[in-house]
Amino acid sequence: MPNNNNELKEEKELRRLWISFRLQGDLKEIKKAVSSIDSIVSSAKEGKKVRARQFELKERFPPYKYAIIDLEGDAPKLFGLVVSNQVYQIFVTDENYLLNLYEVVWKILNELIDFYLFTFSNYETRFLKEILPFKLKEARDRTFFQFLKIVNIQRRDFEGLVPALYSLNESFYRDPLLRDSKKIELHFKKKNYFLILEHNKSCLLSTLKIVRKRYLKLNLI
Amino acid sequence: MNFYDTNLQYLMSDMLVYSYDFGPIKEAIKNIFEEISTIPFELVVIVIAKAPTIESPLIQRFCEEGKLKSFQKKEVCVKIKEAIKGALSNELESSLNRFSKIKKCSKIKVKSNFSEFRVKISVHRLHSFSPKLLFAVINHFNVDPLGYCDEVETIVSVARTEESNLEPVFKEKLPKLPAVESKKFVSLEDKESVLDFFRCPEVKEILFSHFFPRGLENDRMRTEITYDALRGDVVAQKRRKVLLPSGEYENLHDAITPYITHEKFLQIVDINNILGFYPSVRTAKTQEIVTAIIDIDVSSFLRTSFSPSIIWNLVISLTEEIVKNLTTFLRLPTPLVVFSGSRGVHITYRLAADSVNSDFNYVNYSELYLLPSQKSLVKNKNSLIHSKFTFVRSLMQAILLYTAQNIPRERIPKTITERLGITRIMDLFTLSVFSRNKIGVLLDTSSNNSSVFRVFSIHPTTGLVSIPLLDPKTKKIRTELKNYTNLKEASKPETITKNLKAGIKEMYYQFPPEITRDHIRYLLRPDTLLPTLSIIVRFSDRWATERSPWSMKFWLEMYQLNNFYDYLIAKMLSLERSDRKIGISYQEIVELIDKSKVKTKKFAREVIDDYFFRNLSFKALKARLDAFHDLDFYASFKFTDLAALPPERFERLFSNFRERNLFFRKFTSFFNATLVLLGQYSREESRITPNARQSLELLSKRARLLNEKVNLLKLAKEKEKKLMVKKDFVQISCLFNLLSKFLQEVIGRAK
Numbered sequence: 001m002p003n004n005n006n007e008l009k010e011e012k013e014l015r016r017l018w019i020s021f022r023l024q025g026d027l028k029e030i031k032k033a034v035s036s037i038d039s040i041v042s043s044a045k046e047g048k049k050v051r052a053r054q055f056e057l058k059e060r061f062p063p064y065k066y067a068i069i070d071l072e073g074d075a076p077k078l079f080g081l082v083v084s085n086q087v088y089q090i091f092v093t094d095e096n097y098l099l100n101l102y103e104v105v106w107k108i109l110n111e112l113i114d115f116y117l118f119t120f121s122n123y124e125t126r127f128l129k130e131i132l133p134f135k136l137k138e139a140r141d142r143t144f145f146q147f148l149k150i151v152n153i154q155r156r157d158f159e160g161l162v163p164a165l166y167s168l169n170e171s172f173y174r175d176p177l178l179r180d181s182k183k184i185e186l187h188f189k190k191k192n193y194f195l196i197l198e199h200n201k202s203c204l205l206s207t208l209k210i211v212r213k214r215y216l217k218l219n220l221i
Numbered sequence: 222m223n224f225y226d227t228n229l230q231y232l233m234s235d236m237l238v239y240s241y242d243f244g245p246i247k248e249a250i251k252n253i254f255e256e257i258s259t260i261p262f263e264l265v266v267i268v269i270a271k272a273p274t275i276e277s278p279l280i281q282r283f284c285e286e287g288k289l290k291s292f293q294k295k296e297v298c299v300k301i302k303e304a305i306k307g308a309l310s311n312e313l314e315s316s317l318n319r320f321s322k323i324k325k326c327s328k329i330k331v332k333s334n335f336s337e338f339r340v341k342i343s344v345h346r347l348h349s350f351s352p353k354l355l356f357a358v359i360n361h362f363n364v365d366p367l368g369y370c371d372e373v374e375t376i377v378s379v380a381r382t383e384e385s386n387l388e389p390v391f392k393e394k395l396p397k398l399p400a401v402e403s404k405k406f407v408s409l410e411d412k413e414s415v416l417d418f419f420r421c422p423e424v425k426e427i428l429f430s431h432f433f434p435r436g437l438e439n440d441r442m443r444t445e446i447t448y449d450a451l452r453g454d455v456v457a458q459k460r461r462k463v464l465l466p467s468g469e470y471e472n473l474h475d476a477i478t479p480y481i482t483h484e485k486f487l488q489i490v491d492i493n494n495i496l497g498f499y500p501s502v503r504t505a506k507t508q509e510i511v512t513a514i515i516d517i518d519v520s521s522f523l524r525t526s527f528s529p530s531i532i533w534n535l536v537i538s539l540t541e542e543i544v545k546n547l548t549t550f551l552r553l554p555t556p557l558v559v560f561s562g563s564r565g566v567h568i569t570y571r572l573a574a575d576s577v578n579s580d581f582n583y584v585n586y587s588e589l590y591l592l593p594s595q596k597s598l599v600k601n602k603n604s605l606i607h608s609k610f611t612f613v614r615s616l617m618q619a620i621l622l623y624t625a626q627n628i629p630r631e632r633i634p635k636t637i638t639e640r641l642g643i644t645r646i647m648d649l650f651t652l653s654v655f656s657r658n659k660i661g662v663l664l665d666t667s668s669n670n671s672s673v674f675r676v677f678s679i680h681p682t683t684g685l686v687s688i689p690l691l692d693p694k695t696k697k698i699r700t701e702l703k704n705y706t707n708l709k710e711a712s713k714p715e716t717i718t719k720n721l722k723a724g725i726k727e728m729y730y731q732f733p734p735e736i737t738r739d740h741i742r743y744l745l746r747p748d749t750l751l752p753t754l755s756i757i758v759r760f761s762d763r764w765a766t767e768r769s770p771w772s773m774k775f776w777l778e779m780y781q782l783n784n785f786y787d788y789l790i791a792k793m794l795s796l797e798r799s800d801r802k803i804g805i806s807y808q809e810i811v812e813l814i815d816k817s818k819v820k821t822k823k824f825a826r827e828v829i830d831d832y833f834f835r836n837l838s839f840k841a842l843k844a845r846l847d848a849f850h851d852l853d854f855y856a857s858f859k860f861t862d863l864a865a866l867p868p869e870r871f872e873r874l875f876s877n878f879r880e881r882n883l884f885f886r887k888f889t890s891f892f893n894a895t896l897v898l899l900g901q902y903s904r905e906e907s908r909i910t911p912n913a914r915q916s917l918e919l920l921s922k923r924a925r926l927l928n929e930k931v932n933l934l935k936l937a938k939e940k941e942k943k944l945m946v947k948k949d950f951v952q953i954s955c956l957f958n959l960l961s962k963f964l965q966e967v968i969g970r971a972k
Contacts, residue, residue, distance in 0.1 A: 166583055170795075178581065217794060218794075219840065
């Protein structure tokens with residue numbers, strides 16, 4: 001690991017430039033990752049400190065090694081993930097169990113080390129690379145987080161999800177919070193978890209649309 | 222801001238009881254022109270208005286009546302002075318300077334002291350002025366707030382020859398009249414004739430089909446309706462609530478339903494002394510926009526300086542041009558064109574229910590994302606991206622700007638162009654009330670901001686009805702209405718009722734046609750209205766008409782080019798090749814390319830054919846379209862940028878990190894452009910020999926390697942790294958010079 005900060009920055013930029021899109025993977029690899037995430041989630045559910053919702057999407061996906069991530073809350077209380085055609089939403093109802101949630105997240109990220117993780121803001125990158133390593137006791141090897149392949153697919157800073165979809169002539173997935181993500185903390189206090197879950201679902205699915213209709217078209221040959 | 226501020230505003234409007242008559246000045250000027258056989262060398266008119274003080278009779282009177290408190294006296298005086306100063310110092314001089322004849326001969330000065338206001342208008346070379354035009358310039362300063370002044374004095378002086386001094390010819394205090402007497406308007410005395418007009422059952426039918434058009438009768442889509450209430454001593458005032466026969470007050474749009482009888486309607490008109498109806502642009506409950514309006518208004522300056530028939534000719538030719546553009550260029554249905562009642566014209570469309578859509582506070586964003594300055598448009602919550610009303614308004618402004626640009630000089634009456642000395646026709650038009658041009662024709666679209674418009678009812682000052690101007694069969698302006706005297710006759714309420722009773726109904730039964738979402742999609746294409754709308758977004762409606770012809774041409778061509786390629790790329794991105802209806806979208810794109818004025822459209826067509834028929838990837842397509850855009854950009858706007866890199870600049874480039882990166886960006890764009898251009902040329906094999914092809918391949922290999930090194934060099938900051946890669950840098954700059962020379966020659970030859 002280089003000591004000089006400048007060199008580290010340059011290396012990061014280099015990596016971003018030289019990123020080669022080795023997205024294509026075997027079906028076996030992807031199925032293996034999905035099954036291991038399944039087992040992690042089901043074991044986490046048994047502890048009753050972390051809750052989870054899981055469902056399948058009807059569409060068929062090409063066997064690409066990518067996942068979509070979305071976090072909800074000022075200190076993230078909900079972790080949304082789409083891998084292949086599986087959607088996972090893992091969350092806590094009590095703030096005291098936040099660390100348990102983060103441990104589950106860390107375990108899942110371990111399974112997705114070869115995957116490209118697409119997000120639609122810088123928040124996820126900042127949290128997963130700069131905050132999460134210092135919160136976890138188990139994660140001694142903090143360099144692991146530096147090598148996560150998180151890609152922000154916004155065209156410019158603070159690009160909205162709705163305009164991005166409308167510019168592709170696509171409709172937006174219905175959202176009970178009407179795209180007001182500032183209200184999530186309030187709904188968490190009022191215990192309206194269903195609303196937060198639905199908001200997260202709409203974010204995930206619309207990001208998926210943008211990945212498929214814009215990002216892959218622009219970057220894959 | 223204090224507690225009494227709003228109260229004071231009402232008080233000040235009550236205090237405006239008098240106005241001054243500038244008639245004596247008009248006569249004096251006429252006399253000067255008639256009496257003297259030779260036209261005088263110089264004429265100076267000075268208007269002196271004394272500002273009111275605490276002791277002036279007007280303020281004393283209001284104090285005695287108890288309306289004005291003693292502690293408010295000073296405040297009112299200061300506010301009155303500010304109002305007079307603001308009204309007098311409007312930018313007449315800057316708007317007159319546009320017209321070459323007036324600019325050479327006239328000079329206007331406005332001085333405002335604490336106690337008096339002085340306007341000095343001096344005119345040389347009077348032979349280019351008519352007395353009417355001269356009076357129009359002076360009358361421009363007869364503003365309403367002058368009525369507050371205690372006395373207004375005028376001095377007209379003349380210098381006969383170049384050597385003689387100025388001699389005062391006319392020196393008088395102007396007559397003070399009650400404000401009401403000096404204006405004509407329809408008052409309560411004319412109530413019977415107004416009621417006669419509404420007694421005709423067809424009038425009710427026409428009005429109601431304006432209020433409740435077919436398909437929009439339901440309660441959700443009902444618009445607010447305002448009405449003019451007749452008054453005894455003042456002009457009719459706008460009201461929204463009506464007194465019903467039962468003695469209750471209710472909103473007019475709630476009181477009137479599509480099924481109300483004629484008798485009950487007449488009762489409401491009679492009780493409330495209604496003169497005219499104004500439906501709103503927006504719906505009452507859901508706040509949706511329902512109609513789009515263009516209003517053509519003639520400024521008071523033009524009205525006083527030219528006869529009404531000339532002004533009407535100007536208005537007619539302008540509306541004909543607008544209608545022609547709407548129907549042929551923009552493929553919209555023929556709009557409803559209505560006489561406004563005084564000297565203007567209203568052009569209206571009805572918007573279909575789904576035409577303007579605002580989900581998640583983004584209005585029709587799938588058509589608007591190509592506009593410039595997206596960041597500020599998204600931030601500003603009143604911009605056309607977020608507000609439906611602003612969106613429709615700016616769309617109408619774009620239509621008007623397009624017509625003002627392309628109107629032929631012959632269409633404007635010769636007397637106007639010659640007398641004012643117009644060099645640029647755009648000077649005759651303004652799009653905004655706040656524009657610096659105070660004397661042009663105002664192409665007003667502000668009533669789209671949830672405002673109201675008059676339908677088939679009597680104008681409060683002229684007493685004329687706003688009748689449709691188009692012939693229902695030919696869809697062109699009726700020839701007899703092009704004459705202003707005929708129009709006056711035809712729009713009198715008596716002649717209309719006579720016609721309706723005789724069974725001549727067709728021409729009055731005209732209603733605005735609908736615009737759908739597809740129409741709006743067509744309007745916002747790069748070959749139609751998108752470049753003009755981009756100019757309005759870039760410069761705002763206030764300054765868009767102020768561009769010089771060269772600047773306007775530059776920005777238009779620039780936006781045409783940018784919008785064309787951006788639109789093509791976005792359109793291709795949203796297409797799926799597996800889609801069944803892909804043939805239709807292919808045809809659309811081909812039509813768009815054929816219609817556009819972009820120089821490289823031939824290449825774009827070839828590449829798009831490749832994408833559809835030869836499985837070219839989207840990434841490759843985008844790279845090629847971007848390269849064509851760059852080529853066209855350098856060819857038409859920045860040909861000088863293609864110059865080779867001089868050796869003096871080499872050291873500086875190498876040391877400066879920021880400049881070097883800019884240079885590399887330019888290099889990559891050159892590099893891509895040449896590769897794509899060569900690829901396009903080598904399609905036809907006869908053009909390129911086998912030797913040339915080999916050398917091309919070598920060049921592309923070498924260039925690709927260098928391009929990778931450019932990416933490395935972009936990151937190099939430290940001195941050591943610089944020295945290591947100096948060799949590469951030299952090679953890159955050599956290649957850059959080669960590329961620039963090649964592009965220069967190719968583009969120069971194409972030019």
